[in-house]
Amino acid sequence: MADLLETAAEPNRRRLLQLLASGERSVTDLTRNFPVSRSAISQHLLLLADVGLVQARKEGRNRFYSLNAWGMSRLRGSLESFWTAELDLLVADATTLHQTAQGEL
Numbered sequence: 001m002a003d004l005l006e007t008a009a010e011p012n013r014r015r016l017l018q019l020l021a022s023g024e025r026s027v028t029d030l031t032r033n034f035p036v037s038r039s040a041i042s043q044h045l046l047l048l049a050d051v052g053l054v055q056a057r058k059e060g061r062n063r064f065y066s067l068n069a070w071g072m073s074r075l076r077g078s079l080e081s082f083w084t085a086e087l088d089l090l091v092a093d094a095t096t097l098h099q100t101a102q103g104e105l
Contacts, residue, residue, distance in 0.1 A: 005078055007051045013044050024066040
């Protein structure tokens, strides 16, 4: 299974997620926003579906994609845990710098 963050980080897939944030869209509609082929967009959408970030609905010959709330929640949780860890490191560095500066005064 592909990595959730790695999959979402690719620029075209990130843009697809942004476009789908406004609601369900067809592959044809999504393709209009990219300089690549419909086939390439379909491959990106399949990868996003594989990690659970989007879901597909078939209607006749058309596929419609929308965000998967559960997958997006997992992505948000992954980002928040990373961000929290990074902020903790930043606070620790700032505290050390402050203590060092206080010792020099």
